Amino acid sequence: MDESSEWKVFYDSVHGHIALDPLLVKIIDTPQFQRLRNIKQLGGDYFVFPGASHNRFEHSIGVAHLAGKLVQNLRTDKSLDITDTDELCVKIAGLCHDLGHGPFSHVFEGFMKELNPKSNWKHEEMSVRMFDYLIEENGIGEVMRNEYKFKSKDFQFIKELIYGPNPPNSKNPEDSHSAQDPQESLQFLGCITQWAYKGRTREKSYLYQIVNNQTTGIDVDKMDYFSRDCHHLGIKCNFSHERYLVFARVCIDEELGAQICIRDKEAMNMYELFHIRSHLHHNFYHHRVTKAVENMIVNALIAADKKLAISAAVKDPSAYMKLTDFILQQILDSTDPELSTAREIVERLSKRDLYKFIDGKTCKPKDVKHLDSAEKWKAKLVAWVEHAKKEAGGQQTQFTAEDFIIMPVKINYGKNEDNPIGCLRFYKKDKTDKPIRLSKDEVSYLLPEKFAEIKVMVFYKGKDKLGVDLMKTHSEKLWEELQKAPKDQ
Structure with a gap:
């Protein structure tokens, strides 16, 4: 055979x-x-x-x-x-x-x-x-x-x-x-x-x-x-x-x-x-820390995209199959000046010089429901940075909003705010061919009441410790601003 x-x-x-x-x-x-x-x-x-x-x-x-x-x-x-x-x-x-x-x-x-x-x-x-x-x-x-x-x-x-x-x-x-x-x-x-x-x-x-x-x-x-x-x-x-x-x-x-x-x-x-x-x-x-690393990888790929045609590979399976995790090593080993920005980011990764975590907060989905686009999240970030710089007064603050990343991450049980078990059908031992619903009370009184949350994290891409310390002192202002919905909503 x-x-x-x-x-x-x-x-x-x-x-x-x-x-x-x-x-x-x-x-x-x-x-x-x-x-x-x-x-x-x-x-x-x-x-x-x-x-x-x-x-x-x-x-x-x-x-x-x-x-x-x-x-x-x-x-x-x-x-x-x-x-x-x-x-x-x-x-x-x-x-x-x-x-x-x-x-x-x-x-x-x-x-x-x-x-x-x-x-x-x-x-x-x-x-x-x-x-x-x-x-x-x-x-x-x-x-x-x-x-x-x-x-x-x-x-x-x-x-x-x-x-x-x-x-x-x-x-x-x-x-x-x-x-x-x-x-x-x-x-x-x-x-x-x-x-x-x-x-x-x-x-x-x-x-x-x-x-x-x-x-x-x-x-x-x-x-x-x-x-x-x-x-x-x-x-x-x-x-x-x-x-x-x-x-x-x-x-x-x-x-x-x-x-x-x-x-x-x-x-x-x-x-x-x-x-x-x-x-x-x-x-x-x-x-x-995982998200800090992954943001750096994304930024390195964006910086290298034009030279290495990374995003274009999705249109061609023969090119796409050559895309693997080794791309970071490819960037690191390159001496091409067009990859200098990407290479700098990968070098920071290899030295564990990661984007700095400023602060994070877990929110109820309803509290940030009005922030339904990346542009709205970015607007809140810009306003927060400008507020912090104003409060800093005479301190040297060379950073801008572009030096920061705000990441809202949806975490749920798989069906947004709904209980996914509500979509599942069960059967009983004596009626194996009859599908039934089970209410939460029929299962246990110790089950969760909420099934979704938004985990928000803020990172600083720069290396200035002053910037990190300054923004940490003003993080509460950001959380206040995030939950303020426009008056017309």
């Missing part, structure tokens, strides 16, 4: 031994996928937490593994008619869902947003394009069609699992065609909407809740990265994805249609999923 046609076993630090299909192994053994070895899962966190050295490569393999485990559990219900192709598509989507991440993962999205505040570019969009590029460049599309009998709708299905409805660059290895009448409707959260997917009909809507769940936010992507991030950060993850995989089943809900539901006794476990999410965001992903 051809060695490339055999299943292979990987040993993972989180899930132990993982056996993957030959087709998934072919995808892994491509330059486009191997690129993920050089992209840190947690971006700037590695500069703060030395254990956070894991990469998108192992996370992607973990998601493929969990996706396969969940589908295999659901397939015990023969009435669902989940096919081998369905299962393989879901596992491929789990494997390829992060192909589009740029240097330092989500930091690159911040870079793209900083360049163009109106941009809605997301890594999922690039993942779809990179998937197309991967299978075309390596002849895997032919293998999928000829050996695995994939049809056009199967390729479309994979991309929808990654991106959602109407993925970009929908050119398929075969001529695309609609899998069903686009006028089909779906009951979604109590509202009639059009069934927007083409890869599978609405009878298999639950398959879209495995890798990128846009209904409840509960998916194997989160389950892997919560477990993996906690493992590498050295903290305990109280959510058990193993129990979720065992107790998940498909029920038909009158409002939502075919849904992945969970046993009622697992409600507290599901709250733990969202609790660990907020804990990681508050204490690690948005740690103040």
